[in-house]
Amino acid sequence: MHSEVIQVHTGRREVVLDLTARCAEFAADKGDGLLHVFVPHATAGVAIIETGAGSDDDLLAALRDLLPADSRWRHRHGTPGHGRDHVMPALVPPYATVPVLAGRLALGTWQSVCLVDLNVDNPDREVRLSFLAG
Template sequence: MTTEKRLARSAPSSVQATTIASSLLTVQTPGRGFTDLTSEAAKFIADVLARDGALTLFIRHTSASLTIQENADPSVLVDLATALSRLAPENAGWTHDTEGPDDMPAHVKTMLTGTSLHVPVLNGRLALGTWQAIYLIEHRRRPHRREVVLQFVGSNQ
């Protein structure tokens, strides 16, 4: 029995983290849906002259979230929104409904999708795949003002 080598790994690289740079990104959402933050994240990386390290994005809310998803076919985002609505429907008899019928399902959707992302930065660029984008997901029906903390840790040019 022979085993084919199906894995490959580049040689490790090492940098001394000399920079911690932070910024607060304010996003006005149009209501329920996805807002692409990729270009803002890339601009932040360029502005801080990042070279190698990591970008953390953290949303300061409990009814909106962050995700990395496909950016080529918009129907992916439609189907993802449908899936989230099926997992946490508004008419499920939630106890917490002080802010309306979409509030508790929004909290559940945030728990399922997450409030932070970690993206490697290599040679001054986000190490996203070809079809990946960074999205803020607004889970509430009405528009909201959302805050996302951007923080780069690593070396700069």
């Protein structure tokens, strides 16, 4: 298995960050297999979603509705409502797996691999890309 860690900067805002180009670059010369994308963080997730047409903003709005940044959370360090950031990976898991055929991601026409990060306290993230040859 081939694996590497990439660094991404999300800033201090909620974000759906498109990682598709970096994933495609990583898989480009590897033939057939599976690309596994994993974020080793307790407050981030990976989603396969359409971007650029509003779906990424809709996802953030839905997560705000489901997980309001208020004082209801028992986990209380960090900015107000930070406890919800620790619940979010139960809804948007910290991993995704994508088939790779002849070195190309076998995504649907409108699908993108995205980092989902609600944690405004941590602007820098690691993403592990792993390739399992088929």
